[in-house]
Amino acid sequence: MSALPELTMVQMLREHARHAPDAVALRQKDFGIWNPITWAAYHDRARAFALGLLDAGLSDGGHLGILSENRVEWVLAQFAAGMAGGVAVGVYPTSPAAEVSYVLGHADAEIVVCEDQEQTDKVLECLDDLPRLKCIVVIDMKGLRHYRRDIIRSFAEIEALGAARDPAEIDRRIDRQGLDDTALIIYTSGSTGRPKGAMISWGNMRAEAAAIIERLGSGPETTHLSYLPLCHVAEQMFTTMAPLYARGTVNFGESLRTVQEDLREVAPTSFLGVPRIWEKLHASIHVKLLEAGGYRKALFEHALRVCAPFAEIPRERRTLGQRLTFAFYYLLIFRALQNFIGLRRARVALTGAAPIPRGIVAFFRTIGVPLLEVYGQTETTGMITGQYPGKIVVGAVGPAVEGAEIRIGEMGELLLRGPLVFKGYYKNEEATRATLRDGWLHTGDVADIAGEQYRIVDRLKDIMITAGGKNLSPSEIENTVKGSPFIKECIVIGEGRKYVSALIQVDLDTVGKWAEEKGLAYTNYRSLAENQAVRDLIGTEIGKANDTLAQVAHIRRFHLLTKELDHDDDEVTATMKVRRANIAEKYAEEIAALYA
DSSP states (O other): OOTTOOOHHHHHHHHHHHHHHTTTEEEETTTTTEEEHHHHHHHHHHHHHHHHHHHHHHOOOOOEEESSSSSHHHHHHHHHHHHOOEEEEEEEOOOHHHHHHHHHTTTTEEEEEOOOOOHHHHHHHTTOOOOOEEEEESSSOOTTTTTTTTTTEEHHHHHHHHHOOOOOOHHHHHHHHHHTSSOOOOOOOOOSSOOOOEEEEHHHHHHHHHHHHHHOOOOOEEEEEEEEEEESSSHIIIIHHHHHOOOEEEEESSSSGHHHHHHHHOOEEEEEEHHHHHEEEEHHHHHHHHHHHHHHHHHHHHHHHHHHHGTSSSSSGGGGHHHHHHHHIIIIIIIIHHHTTTTOOOOOEEEEEEOOOHHHHHHHHHHTTEEEEEEEEETTTTEEEBBBTOOOOOTTSSSSSSTOEEEEEEGGEEEETTSSSSSSEETTHHHHHHHETTTTTEEEEEEEETTEEEEEEEEEEOOOEEEEEOOOOOHHHHHTTTTTTTEEEEEHHHHOOOEEEEEEEEEEHHHHHHHHHTHHHSSSHHHTTTOHHHHHHHHHHHHHHHSSSOOOOOOEEEEOSSSSOOOTTBBOOOOBBBBBHHHHHTTHHHHHHTTT
């Protein structure tokens, strides 16, 4: 970390604008065309928007809400807030109005940047609950002609207003900025209650950038596709933190719906996917193979069987025979698959933010994607452990990164201290005291050591004790089951019970394609899930998973959900984490039937 300048990210942006003004910092895809933005334009536009925010009423230290999918305006608004001496607060664009109201209200947002009419409507719906809100800034004004203009202003208007003002005021504010100042408030997913606002400092983000550069080798040649929500710390790592210190290039696609197409066009050198993304990519390959059928499907399965035994061995340590074998199947099959998912040029591909099925990791490593497992939290400003490329321990998440001091505490809980630890929760001293104790951050995750690397077992509060007194890790069971391309979600039941059962959500795409191949008729998700042949298929997949689990962890009975879990129904969070308490209450009858 000592190699990085003692500067905040806003100050680094100004340095890049001065010393590499014409280098490309960002690219935004609009109407199929990738439009480049230089470091000078990045800085100048953010400074202009910062001056516009001051004119619109952002106070010194005031909070700016951002409610949008990933796009250039998101980071411009974030850095503009920092330049003006304010704090950016991201809100998930998939959040319903009630959640938007809670986050913006709790964060005391004075101004909110909305992407379009849909997001603006959410804010207007809860306007009475936001007494401190002075202005709504809208990026895309389409459909807002007849909306009230006393509070709504366009992003372009605010930017143009600032561009006409003297920038000296912003330079003075940037000069007095310090690493201890709060840069972001990132709200947790709220899987067990109300989301908490974690205060992240510029120093925390600088320390995380140093960790990424040390562990993954990020530099000016690094390219990244920004698509995970920027209100999540994981995407902040690769869209703002690392690029601002390593001077990498960030690409913004047209929308979430075009991610796979954008990946193919960008072919980034680094890629971060949460487990659900890797599961979807795995499922999309499986669907294509079902469509191909015949000798092509058989050839692919043969290639997997042949290359799987040495998939975990780094390329430089493989024997000549293993290298030749992989090279043959790479040219024949795997290269096309890597092109299909857009990762042929990836030097590092990461999975984090939640546990991932072991079989999914093995699959991508087998086809040649350099997939590494990392671990971190919002409260740790992102990654605190990560695998080195070429030093893989199966099932582990690597050793501690630079700047992270880690130890195992009582009941196996992972504890951390160092510059990566956040400042505390906004307006929640009780939760801060419970999390930061005696100088250590209590992560709430159970961990152990695996070959000098850490292995995450489960959340401490989620460990189950069966009626027979056996301790079980539900995430280990769930992720083993979710290794099947036919299963999208698995929720294990077992606390105080005689045996383990599960609620299963099938994957509509893969199971639907399987049903078509079998000539099974269905009309919607419910009719598919209630088909006896589908139940038999899922039973077979669970049986395969049970074969790899300890006897006490075997799933004895299961129920197929007849609808997909939904954020709007309060069943999952914005990051697709299951709200177990809500599920247990909502499906109490189905769970009771599993133990009848």
